[in-house]
Amino acid sequence: MKHIQTLETRDLCESAKNGGCGECQTSCQSACKTSCGIANQQCENKKEEE
Amino acid sequence: MIHRFEMDGRYIVLDVCSGSVHVVDETAYRMIGMYPEMGREELIAQALTWSGPEDEAELNEIYDEITALKDAGKLFAPDTFAPMAKELKRRTAGVVKALCLHVAHTCNLNCAYCFASQGKYHGERAVMPFEVGKQALDFLVANSGSRKNLEVDFFGGEPLMNWDVVKRLVEYARGIEKESGKHFRFTLTTNGMLIDDDVIDFANREMSNVVLSLDGRKEIHDRCRVDYAGNGSWEKIVPKFQKLVAARGGKNYYMRGTFTHANPDFLNDIRVMLDLGFNELSMEPVVCAAGDPAALTEEDLPIVLKQYEDLARLMLRRSREGKPFTFYHYMLDLTGGPCIYKRISGCGSGTEYMAVTPWGDLYPCHQFVGEEKFKLGDIWRGVENTETQAEFADCNVYAREECKDCWARLYCSGGCAANAYHATGSVRGVYKYGCELFRKRMECAIWLQCALMEKE
Numbered sequence: 086m087k088h089i090q091t092l093e094t095r096d097l098c099e100s101a102k103n104g105g106c107g108e109c110q111t112s113c114q115s116a117c118k119t120s121c122g123i124a125n126q127q128c129e130n131k132k133e134e135e
Numbered sequence: 136m137i138h139r140f141e142m143d144g145r146y147i148v149l150d151v152c153s154g155s156v157h158v159v160d161e162t163a164y165r166m167i168g169m170y171p172e173m174g175r176e177e178l179i180a181q182a183l184t185w186s187g188p189e190d191e192a193e194l195n196e197i198y199d200e201i202t203a204l205k206d207a208g209k210l211f212a213p214d215t216f217a218p219m220a221k222e223l224k225r226r227t228a229g230v231v232k233a234l235c236l237h238v239a240h241t242c243n244l245n246c247a248y249c250f251a252s253q254g255k256y257h258g259e260r261a262v263m264p265f266e267v268g269k270q271a272l273d274f275l276v277a278n279s280g281s282r283k284n285l286e287v288d289f290f291g292g293e294p295l296m297n298w299d300v301v302k303r304l305v306e307y308a309r310g311i312e313k314e315s316g317k318h319f320r321f322t323l324t325t326n327g328m329l330i331d332d333d334v335i336d337f338a339n340r341e342m343s344n345v346v347l348s349l350d351g352r353k354e355i356h357d358r359c360r361v362d363y364a365g366n367g368s369w370e371k372i373v374p375k376f377q378k379l380v381a382a383r384g385g386k387n388y389y390m391r392g393t394f395t396h397a398n399p400d401f402l403n404d405i406r407v408m409l410d411l412g413f414n415e416l417s418m419e420p421v422v423c424a425a426g427d428p429a430a431l432t433e434e435d436l437p438i439v440l441k442q443y444e445d446l447a448r449l450m451l452r453r454s455r456e457g458k459p460f461t462f463y464h465y466m467l468d469l470t471g472g473p474c475i476y477k478r479i480s481g482c483g484s485g486t487e488y489m490a491v492t493p494w495g496d497l498y499p500c501h502q503f504v505g506e507e508k509f510k511l512g513d514i515w516r517g518v519e520n521t522e523t524q525a526e527f528a529d530c531n532v533y534a535r536e537e538c539k540d541c542w543a544r545l546y547c548s549g550g551c552a553a554n555a556y557h558a559t560g561s562v563r564g565v566y567k568y569g570c571e572l573f574r575k576r577m578e579c580a581i582w583l584q585c586a587l588m589e590k591e
Contacts, residue, residue, distance in 0.1 A: 086200045088163040089148075091209060092588060094469040097154040097478065097545065098208065101219060104474025105226060108284055110320075111233035111488040113500060113551075117391075117463060118290075118324070118346075119250075119422045120554065120569060123482070124546040124577065125466040126473045129284065 095128075106130055137211060138542035139168055142444065142582050149581060150204075151542050153212040156469060157204070158585050162187040163197045170201055171211065220479050220533040227487060228528070231278040233286035235490040235501045236271055236304070238263040239297040243328050244368055247359040248395055248429040250422045254292030256492075256505035262297040263493040267514070268304040271491045274514040276315045288322040290490075290501055295329035305341045322346060324391075326360070327372035335379045344387040346417075347376050351392050351404020358397055359429070377412060388415055389463060395421040396428065399435035402442045402449070409453075409460060417463035420572060422502070422554065431568065440575045447579035451586050465580040478532070478545040484552050485511065485527025499527050502553030526562060527552065537565040543574045 108129035136151040146164035148157040159167065162182060169178055179194045189197065204210040240261045242254030254260075272287070279285055287308070289301050301323070308319045323338050324346040338345050349372065350356040357367025380388055390413040394401035401418050408416055420439070421429050431439065446462060453459055482488065485499030492504055495514045503509040512519040532538050532549040550573070554566035 086203075088160050088197045089200045089204065090158045091204065092156040092158070092469060092585065094154045094156055095472055095474075096208075097152060097475045098212065098215070100474035101216070101476070105222065105476035107227045107230065107232070107476075107487070108282060109473060109477055110284075111286055111483050113482050113484065113488065117417060117419050118501065119419050120551050120573070122464060122546065122573065122576075123473050123477055123548045124580070125463065125468070126477065127468060128471055128473055128477075130474070 103130065104128075136214065136540075136542060137167065139164060140578050140582075142578070143448070145582060145585055147578075147581060147585055148210070149542065150210050150212055151545060152214045152216070153209050154469075154545070155204075155209040155212075156581055156585065157210070162189050162194070163200070166194070166197055167201055167210070170198075170205075216475055216479055217533050219476060220531045221529070222476060227280070229278065230280040230282060231275055231487055231489060232282040232284070233288075233483070233488040234271055234275050235288045235290045235488070236263065236268060237291060237490060237492050237501070237504060238268065238289050238294045238301055238304075239292040240493050241296055242291060242293040242326070243296060243362065244293070244326050244360055245363045245365075246326075246361070248393060248421050248423055248427075250502065251292065251504070258505055261493040263300060263491075265300050265303050267491075267493065267495045268300055269307055270495065271514045272304060272308050272311070274517070276311065276317055278517070279317065283316065283318055284320060285317050286320050286322070288324060290324050293326055293328070294323060295325050295334060298329065298334065302337055305337075309341075320344075324348070326368065327375050328362075328368060330372070330375035330379055335382050338379065339383050339386060342386075344389065345379070345383075346389045346391050347379070349373070349376060349390050349392055349408065349413075350394070351398070351401065351407045351418075353407075355398045355404055359393075359395070373411060380413060389417045390415065391417040391419065391463075393419055393421050394431075394439075395423075396431055396435060399431065399438040400442060401439070402445050405446060405449075405462075414460035416460060420569070422557070424557070436568070436571060439572060443572075443575045443579045447583045447586075450583055454587060464576045465583055467577075467580045467584055469584055475545070478548050481530045481532065481549045482551065484530075485524055499523070500553060502551075503556075530562060534563055535565055537567075537570075541570070541574075543570075543577050546577045547573050 109126050138149045146159045148167050175198050182194045240254055245253050320343040322344040323342045326348045353369045356369045360368045390408050423430050490498045490501040490504050497511040498504045518524050530552055532544045535549050538544045538549055552562040554569050555564040556562045558566040
């Protein structure tokens, strides 16, 4: 496309099909301990696929 | 739902529900904003009145591009996730996979802003006996269901004040990994005062992550992070942190600072961390009661928001100069990030994640320790306060009215229950100041991803 450049992202709707294994890191169990953010968590399923 | 923002001439459109990120030109940016309310002819007639360079044919082209993305589910995707909100927690009910072990409710520093009241959590000073820690690990394994990866954070107070127990617990856990089919990931959070060669060797071997508390500039750090005689700790800890990080061999760590009303211009502290040779950084707003002298004020807010923008610019510049560094909240992995279940399920406090006191009591998370009514049970009998646990199990992004119209809801998953409780008196509340900061951080993180992908 000429006017819109779309970045490659994980399709969230698609992720509903195989997601929800619960193996990924608990969000607060890392650096912050004082806020909630899940966007920077890695998907463990994807890691294993690789 | 979409969210549009512009920074330094980059026009970015986020499609909230599909997770798509689009970098667009200015005319497309404006047209996307009006697209839901107007048909083709009306929108193009409108766009022709703007001072953009596009002629009618090009505006039609933009309209077609927008429509194609909408048809592909990458723009204006509907929110169909609400029915899934409780699904992950239902699937994982009764499963515990992460514990925050409060191995020492005592501290060798007397930090003015400590949310844990100098490590005591409003109670008595105590250290966790080995037997309590061992039972906590057994409790975790026994309640972890089919989860393979278990997380244990050694926390305090100051965990190095009970270092021998930490080491014995790690050894015990490693010893039961094979028979239980589990893998432990350990984290150590420390103020650094007691770091020595033994700590460095052991932590760098066994801890998948270490969180090192440093607030940045010496005068900022020493303003709050003092010993009981009132002496600053910066001079003592910085060389120890440098030695530990140098020996870490690339394993994860975070240099974690806290910023307060005294330093809303925290980018200056991040620069000091960089100058000291640290490049995996985290800087968090202070958690304290409103009215506390350290608390961030409304006047601080624009300063803080600007720091986040300037931080993203600094990261871009440094990356292009071949001197990249990471900032915890900007580590967005757009292709390998969490699935939708994780994004709507909340942080897991009180369900898959709990804190354990030195005497074995269970709390929903480290920030609720000492709040007696939130005590869930203990590591021998398990969770008995099922009413409180149910309250946490129901915490998700759709449980909060305020989150329904927020574009960032799938990045924060409803926010921190402790922050919400302290701000509103309810774990289902919303800490609005924190939301402002969070949204700005996400804009900056997405902006940075977009900028890094551009060719110079």
